[in-house]
Amino acid sequence: MSLVAGVVAVQGNVSEHASAVSRAGETYDERVEVREVRSGGVVPDCDLLLVPGGESTTISRLVHAEGIAPEIRSHVERGKPVLATCAGLIVLGRTADERVDCLGLLDVEVERNAFGRQRDSFEARLDVAGLDEPFPAAFIRAPAITDAGACEVLARVDGRPVAVRQGPIVGTAFHPELTDDARLHRLALFDVPPVTQ
Numbered sequence: 001m002s003l004v005a006g007v008v009a010v011q012g013n014v015s016e017h018a019s020a021v022s023r024a025g026e027t028y029d030e031r032v033e034v035r036e037v038r039s040g041g042v043v044p045d046c047d048l049l050l051v052p053g054g055e056s057t058t059i060s061r062l063v064h065a066e067g068i069a070p071e072i073r074s075h076v077e078r079g080k081p082v083l084a085t086c087a088g089l090i091v092l093g094r095t096a097d098e099r100v101d102c103l104g105l106l107d108v109e110v111e112r113n114a115f116g117r118q119r120d121s122f123e124a125r126l127d128v129a130g131l132d133e134p135f136p137a138a139f140i141r142a143p144a145i146t147d148a149g150a151c152e153v154l155a156r157v158d159g160r161p162v163a164v165r166q167g168p169i170v171g172t173a174f175h176p177e178l179t180d181d182a183r184l185h186r187l188a189l190f191d192v193p194p195v196t197q
């Protein structure tokens with residue numbers, strides 16, 4: 001069987017996610033065909049969706065301008081898996097700051113660049129619910145989740161949620177695509193009940 005994975009490619013870490021989702025699929029003997037999403041019309045054909053990190057102000061502006069935003073919404077409404085990382089988490093969330101036009105698909109309130117200058121970028125071995133061993137998580141000007149609303153919290157740093165799940169969406173404040181470890185992509189995109197339509 002072959003699955004189509006869309007990577008929102010208006011800005012941000014696209015190729016790393018493309019290779020991580022392909023590697024994650026191999027574990028399941030799934031051939032994954034990756035499509036870059038730069039405009040409307042691609043997401044409706046996707047089984048899986050990745051919304052990468054980058055700059056949330058730019059990504060949110062472009063997904064609205066390109067007609068991708070309503071397609072992400074219907075992908076979620078159909079229960080299809082989404083992995084949203086860093087800026088992607090911010091864009092899918094409920095509220096960030098006035099510069100980001102959030103989609104409100106994930107019930108989180110976030111504080112952008114929350115880990116401060118000293119810890120602008122850092123790595124942490126994170127305990128993630130659903131993974132047996134700690135995950136090597138890269139944080140780059142990462143947001144913190146200040147209110148996880150109805151989400152299940154999967155991981156925390158200093159007590160603050162940094163990975164959540166709500167329905168078909170997994171959101172992380174860190175960058176799972178920047179390691180060789182594809183377990184987070186598996187957890188979010190493949191270890192879920194298949195959607196039949």
Ligand code: GLN
Binds near residue numbers: 087088113140141
């Ligand atoms: N600081 C960025 C923002 O707020 C997110 C950083 C990232 O995606 N690595 O949009």
